[in-house]
Amino acid sequence: MPIVGTFMSRLVVQENAQIIRKIFRFYADICNKRRPIWKLKEERNCFFDISYHLEVRNRLTDILKSTDRFDAEILGCCLMTYPWLWNKSENPKEIATVFKILVTSMSNLDNIDARLSLLAANACFLFEPSLFSQFTVDTVLKYYKNMGDNEAALRTxxxxxxxxxxxxxxxxxxxxxxxxxxxxxxxxxxxxxxxxxxxxxxxxxxxxxxxxxxxxxxxxxxxxxxxxxxxxxxxxxxxxxx
Structure with missing residues (x-):
């Protein structure tokens, strides 16, 4: 998608919240259709030519590092997109930031946070599932119980x-x-x-x-x-x- 990447890279550098929201909605929709989160993926097979989407990726990581400045919708779109803006051989340091979002969202009981937990867990699973060793069986089961038979919590x-x-x-x-x-x-x-x-x-x-x-x-x-x-x-x- 070189043309899409080139066009979006010009827009994403703007400081316009509505434009940023639409950009990441667009990317999240593509990723959700090409790589549905409900289907377990053992490895990442990226479908973007990353070289055309670097500006978008940079903006995405900036958003994930500043979660207090953005609402759950944008964060969710960024988490959905995150795994597919890196080549298969790359192991980005920013995954620690994604894991932090996972831990934070798991401490809340809102359905929106359950979706954020799933999206963050999915990204961590695809990059570095060893991060999950910081949890215990009781921890993850307590999280599921607190969410009350929530579909996203079950997947997490x-x-x-x-x-x-x-x-x-x-x-x-x-x-x-x-x-x-x-x-x-x-x-x-x-x-x-x-x-x-x-x-x-x-x-x-x-x-x-x-x-x-x-x-x-x-x-x-x-x-x-x-x-x-x-x-x-x-x-x-x-x-x-x-």
Whole structure:
């Protein structure tokens, strides 16, 4: 998109808030269509010729470093665009700024912040997922619970969970049961994407599917016999068979 990059580079240097907003809406829309955030991406395959978009990238990083000066819409557009304005071989230092936005947005309970968390987590995942080791299982699960079965929070949980500091807990059937009970309502979501993400969360656990004896002789039940659905004061066990 050389022509687009050249044209936008001339506009983005202007100090006009409305123009800046429209520019990053445009870029975010392109990135959302070409690289949908709901589809997990193992690596970055950039579709821009970066050399024509350097001015846009510079302005974008300036905005992310000055979050107090911009509203959530512009920040969201910049976060959506961020991963796709760098060549595959590049590892920008600005990812630390993106991670800071992730931490800040996760501390709030607004739906807008949930979307910012997802966009920031997605960018960090594509560049440096090791940053997520600063979280624990309890931290990310508490975040999801606080958001109340939010779709964006579920996707963020799926991105963060494999890289948490205490990843050994992903082998604990009781932890898996705890997580599963929290996300269980999402398995009945109308969107197949959301249901798929809920399943993705559970695939991060390495749990035996059959009864197994521990070294102390106690029996570990299959995970799916432990998942429980709570409905008011009643509680019924669900069983998933293959």
């Amino acid at each position: 949980l799926a991105l963060l969970l494999p890289f948490v500091k205490d990843s050994e807990k992903l082998k604990d059937v009781s932890i898996m049961s705890k997580v599963a009970n929290e996300i269980l309502p999402m398995f009945g979501h109308w969107s197949s994407y959301v249901r798929q993400v809920a399943l993705e969360v559970l695939t991060h656990f390495n749990i035996p599917m059959n009864n197994k004896k521990n070294n102390d002789g106690t029996v570990v039940s299959p995970f799916f016999n432990l998942v429980q659905w709570k409905n008011g004061s009643s509680q019924s066990e669900i069983s998933i068979r293959f």
